[in-house]
């Protein structure tokens with residue numbers, strides 16, 4: 375997979391990007407059979423805002439993420455991705471997180487799901503030749519809900535991009551998330567809008583108005599207590615909004 379990405383999306387010749395030459399493969403298992411399109415953020419997350427879409431302008435490139443997809447084979451789509459979606463939806467349904475917090479096994483599912491989103495964005499960004507701006511950039515929203523996408527300030531050399539994808543894949547392959555249970559902060563929210571921001575390989579914030587739940591997750595950082603993670607998350611949220 376990493377080699378495929380390198381050959382088709384990273385490789386440069388004479389200081390120019392090389393055109394992808396191989397047919398699409400599943401970005402989850404590497405198969406080239408029955409390739410389907412996998413959405414970056416599943417549609418149910420936007421439920422309630424039927425015409426919700428969000429556009430991010432990065433370096434002059436408009437990208438509508440709710441239409442954005444990456445290739446996944448039918449098998450991974452059904453067995454890996456859809457199953458997890460259903461599990462997550464089940465956890466959120468009719469749940470008051472202030473009186474009924476997620477248990478550790480439920481937390482592990484949520485972490486895995488967020489890690490998958492991070493991985494999908496990494497793949498998307500590299501396959502679309504996204505040019506990552508040097509500084510995080512505030513975006514204007516077309517619709518009535520705000521979105522802030524942070525794709526920040528990393529000096530993305532090809533080597534670093536591939537290392538980040540490798541790290542992301544490695545994270546996904548670890549089934550037990552014990553060390554990271556404190557890295558997930560769960561809020562009860564009364565906000566009506568869908569909010570989202572994400573810094574690849576660092577953290578993600580997602581708000582689900584229908585379920586009155588917001589999640590903040592640190593992909594790498596570990597915490598002694600959830601309180602410490604909460605404080606760190608709040609500091610970042612305050613900076614963004």
Ligand SMILES: [Zn+2]
Pocket residue numbers: 400401402403404405446447448449450451
């Ligand atoms: Zn697959």
